[in-house]
Amino acid sequence: MLNRSDISHILNDLFRTELATGQTDSLAVFDTGNDNIWETLPTEIKQICEEKAALIFGYMMRSFSSFERMTDYAYASYLKNQQISFFVQDVSGAPKIYTHTANMTWEESRALIPLFKQTKRIVSLVPTNYFYGFMFSLIMPHALQIPVVTLPPLPMQSWQTLLQHGDLVVGFPLFWKYWLRGANHFPAGVQVLSSTQLCPDETINGLLNAGAERFIEIYGSTKTGCVAWREKANTMFEILPFWDISLKEKEPLLRRAHVNFWQRLPDHAVVKNERFLYPTARLDASVKIAGMTVYPKRTEEELASHPAVKACRVRLMRPDEGDRLKAFIVLNEGYGPEQIGEIHTYLSKKLTTHEIPRTFTFGEMIPTSATGKETDW
């Protein structure tokens, strides 16, 4: 069960995320020690936060005269509803809501406790207004009865020296990649956790070579919650014991053992012996950028609506190119590549920071192979 302080934590993380994703202040996401953000929010961001807080805690949208009143109301709603909701954007940019009851999160925490018996403290780098951060920054510290420290996901000197034996560091693949590029090492007895998207094998092995005592990866989603886990590169994920799995359909279906509701995973997956799975590709056309769900199609549609753009394609960069979206643009007559600044400004008014491509390539037509099939660029 969450307490009032947890609710305040979730709200502050929501504010930080909204400031950062809209590029009002991209560094806000790192300002994890500041619990006095509400007073400084611009009016338009405050309104978005009020709408999203209502969705998260399940009450009718309303405005509050102070952060204290908002926290009180959200906490009372949580105690009454015994549930909390998380959302991701769908392809149109609208929020898709997934509700997790207190019973569901209790069930998950019970299944996860045996994996983290050695943990004496959680060091979390992920925001609590997303499911992964919620589970490992709030629920698991309660379940394990251990303290939690929240730190910004920046490769800084201070938190490297702050790590100690028995810590579980809760991060995500992109952060771990940067951690390794900074030639960092872990003190003895530190465990590392990753989720939000598949952690590349070279990152897993790199973390272990950098002194991590143990690597654990959780497979799941905002929709399903925690589904499975693994602790080595190049292995399948073991499905957590409270899930039943059905292989009668083309794609595997999952249900919680005591709930008569089958649901699909967010990914195509191969399943072995009904207890192990490996995700192979997303069912929808979304990609992950810094752990955030992004739809290249949405960016493509917004880009195509710019008057200078005749045709365009948007896709995720290859691993050797970077961690962002890239765009190919065919311009209308009378426009040139110098239009890029204006196009960028146009997109920044319509899209969040990770939805905006970082590489723009211009050409006379969308690249195709000799057989007419569209190719990469």
Place this chain on the structure above:
Amino acid sequence: MQPIIAELKALLASGINLGGLDIGRVGAEDPLFTKQGLGLDSIDAMELCLLLQKRYGISLESIQQGWDSFKNLTTLAEFVESNRIR
């Protein structure tokens, strides 16, 4: 301060994918991390930390230090000049 600002502009242009934006047009007082300025985001902040570490041997000691120094090119230049070990 001008030479170090020019040096930092070159560092950002070579080390961070700016999406075709012309860093030459970014003023010393323009914000780095808002859409009114250069529009860098959280991934860029991680990249900038590594660039400063590699080029100048500087590691951030706290988020507050990053907060104060990543505001614009002038604050970044002051941070580099005060803390560089190479």
